[in-house]
Amino acid sequence: SVRNLGLEKIANTVRFPCKFSTSGCPLNFHHADKTEHEELCEFRPYCCPCPGASCKWQGGLSDVMEHLKKIHKSITTLQGEDIVFLATDINLPGAVDWVMMQSCFDYNFMLVLEKQEKYDPAQPTQMFYAVVQLIGSKKEADNFVYRLELSASRRRMSWEATPRSIHEGVVVAIQQSDCLAFDSNAAQLFAENGNLGINVTISRI
């Protein structure tokens, strides 16, 4: 059939508003670029930052803390730039998450420790992933550095990086080992009575 090049040309120049325009995004895009922008759009609603897929809450950044206090009441919050995140019973089987909040510099940070089972037939093991996210935008997160440290007699392991924004989340960071990652053998070097203490230090840069 005959293509209507005139119409195609018009369609290619038309710009469409971002789907989050009602949330305040002022930008318009060509059809081909719209989806990519919408993934990064700062007006995209924030999802619940708790690990796991069970909580479907979404809302604005300013509503996140209220949601956590109301629905995720059991999460501990510690005050200060330099705290210890104590993950208890790390040797219990299965995939598990530990979560904690850290308040400092007038911000709230969420610390996540995730345990995954690895099924290498030669040597089944577990991997642990620890990462820090900021209850804030990516721009705000770029102003900080977090440091995670495991220490024991004559051994120390550490990881420093920029916190993730909860807008981005930690799933990709964990998939890419872009975080403190260690296996269960290493965990035994640092755990005491099955509990693992992770030193968390937040700095402004």
Place this chain on the structure above:
Amino acid sequence: SVRNLGLEKIANTVRFPCKFSTSGCPLNFHHADKTEHEELCEFRPYCCPCPGASCKWQGGLSDVMEHLKKIHKSITTLQGEDIVFLATDINLPGAVDWVMMQSCFDYNFMLVLEKQEKYDPAQPTQMFYAVVQLIGSKKEADNFVYRLELSASRRRMSWEATPRSIHEGVVVAIQQSDCLAFDSNAAQLFAENGNLGINVTISRI
């Protein structure tokens, strides 16, 4: 049959010399304790410290450096307390070892990076293990701390520990993840053009 308790009592009190008595060990042991001592005996000959099982050399501690210079000529030596161990082509498939020597404080340290394949059916990956051993006894090794650091833009991973003595070797340390351990995803964060630079710092304590 009748047991000769008198003879048994005598056998249990007899002490036998350590099998390395000809190498200088002055100690004697009850039969039950002899094997355990011999594994730890400081007069046990030193094996070649190079990773892999192919070199069967054994000798005294004072002969190790000469053996390395004569038989393992291709190993690079860097001078100094703070150096960069450059492991090239880390993405080539298969299990591989990288080895380097570092000279400082009038001692020689051997740096080992080992890559292993992990066959988790869900997600086959590779694991890297980096560890430092001292060309020296365990007593001498306890006077030092080594630090390994990987760094990239806005990320840093580190490990600090006492070096192993080559008398003990690094196989157990690697099996127990008692070293700097990271997977290939993490390696990509720090590698440039397929080459990985590890900062190695040795300190006296």
